[in-house]
Amino acid sequence: MTRVMGIPGAARAYIGCVVAGAVVCALPVLGPDARGSWGAVALLAGLYAACELPARCPFLGRTQVGSVPAGTGSFFPVLLAAALLLPPAGAAAVALPGALLARVDQRPALPRRIWRAGRLALAAWAAAQAAALLGGPAALGGGSGAPDFPYVLLPAAVSACTFSLVLAVLDGGIRVTAERRPVRTAWQGLLWPSLAPHAVHGLAGLMMAVLWRSAHGPVAALFVLLPMYITCWVFAQYHREWAAHQATIRALVQAVDLKDRYTRGHSERVGRASVLIARELGMDEGRLEVLRFAGILHDVGKLGVPTRVLRKDGPLTPEERRIIQLHPEYGHEIVRGIGFLGEARSAILHHHERMDGSGYPYGLSGTQIPEFARVVAVADAFDAMTSTRCYSRARPVGTAIAELRRCAGSHFDPRMVRALVRALDRHGWQSDVTADEPSGNVPPPRPTAKPAAPASAPAPLPAPHPGARP
Structure with a gap:
């Protein structure tokens, strides 16, 4: 043994x-x-x-x-x-x-x-x-x-x-x-x-x-x-005081999980992947816990998105997509007064920005995007691709890494992608099932026509995390 x-x-x-x-x-x-x-x-x-x-x-x-x-x-x-x-x-x-x-x-x-x-x-x-x-x-x-x-x-x-x-x-x-x-x-x-x-x-x-x-x-x-x-x-x-901080984070995450049942457990895994990336980059220990908070709370703004939009079975309308794309700003407003989060607040606001400036909410590009946000963006995309949910089957880790590499430079910071790859080579990755299914198994493919994309499916352009919400 x-x-x-x-x-x-x-x-x-x-x-x-x-x-x-x-x-x-x-x-x-x-x-x-x-x-x-x-x-x-x-x-x-x-x-x-x-x-x-x-x-x-x-x-x-x-x-x-x-x-x-x-x-x-x-x-x-x-x-x-x-x-x-x-x-x-x-x-x-x-x-x-x-x-x-x-x-x-x-x-x-x-x-x-x-x-x-x-x-x-x-x-x-x-x-x-x-x-x-x-x-x-x-x-x-x-x-x-x-x-x-x-x-x-x-x-x-x-x-x-x-x-x-x-x-x-x-x-x-x-x-x-x-x-x-x-x-x-x-x-x-x-x-x-x-x-x-x-x-x-x-x-x-x-x-x-x-x-x-x-x-x-x-x-x-x-x-x-x-x-x-x-x-x-x-x-x-x-x-x-530290224990109270942990309790605050847990309460917010539980609230998000209850509202958006499709991504249950996603927040904790993004926090874990963010820390793996940060350690490969040699980030100071003092910042690791704050970065973990950033990964865990990156989707807290979904509390401000109507439940009917989050749980919609069919494709999103342009108006509904604009609504759900407000969740980084909602999240920033929710945590703005929580002083101990520090740099995590900017990651919550900017984790959907892209290196080429095509992201949201502000269209930042390159190093204009805060470092924590660039880390969380890669961790978020990786977990979304490798998690099994009720509307999508998990992709193999190798496939997810290939997609991250393909989008490095346009969507993601290549340095963060390389750090994640090194961390996965050293530690591996365990992704839990997040769908509310009794057996926790991958949903079997249907013999009929391809099912409609869920409300959270991304646009058909180069997608860093297919099946993930915006």
Whole structure:
């Protein structure tokens, strides 16, 4: 079998190597030479585990940390304090219990916990190595001795940067092996966005380490937990807002699906295909979610089109076609006040523009068409051609690609078409049936005359997505 519990074989091998490396790094803590640090290792490991445990409790997870996703890093200062206080093997061991006990939101849970434990142990080990190389433990002072300030900031900063770098490198590897992303884009958006949060965590970890070494002892270091929990609470508010955004998108998509039953599921697939294209183009991770929203909501303007026009069985009249071609503008009006959509709004308005200027609503051409709109246009056309609906049979992926290539330059941006082809070569494509049919099978061809085109059939000119609505 190439997959176990939904994890590709390459990803399982990669996780196994990371975990094996973490075990090798942590094992020296059990040796006789490390006995002097066993107490500190146990205290810090217990502290980190105690910080992670509330998120697994259904009651505490809602009231104290507020549904914070696993792996947010709210308690990384404990690990960075361990990197400054302990030998590298001890710092790696501190990460293991908490990472194994932490909440995991996605299944399969056990492999994800093991992966998280391995990556955090390796990152903590590397951070401790960097701190030791710069004399971090000695610079902390101890007892009545004051820390060597400001020099102590240097090993703390280098330790935090090393921690962030190792996590980014390991996460990029899991993207390549588990998500099958291209190597050239797998590490984009991983390091730089995490440096600032990890620098803050490093300062908090330095505070903990200094207090730990002070005359007041480890108990004083516990006071640093308060800002940690405040940070966690703030992130929980952000996560709730993000969840509300997701709920808003789902509600709009469900409304469109209920009104236009012929394209049920189409919106989600266009969002998925848009993200595949964007990743091939090396688009920043921060824009991917907004682009996914653009793909999902590209047809939201159909809520403003009369139902009788959307569901008409026969060909559209010129007047009805003009009405249905207003749906991009209706969609833009619907989402104009939703601030978090950002660039997605322009994609909703312009996804039916064509490179040669023959599209609508404004007849834009070439690079006048926003980049998001050019991506969504290709994703929309591809899914329309490869989806089975109650009025048309799905075309093979190869046929759809050939049609996109034929219309590249006139209808579609050739760069977006090439990106989609590369993504399909790497990931393949699964198109679900969207018609309301009991069996979900392709409707059998009728022996009689060719059925009339549905209300959404395109004009008989070069058509990028036959059978799709305008």
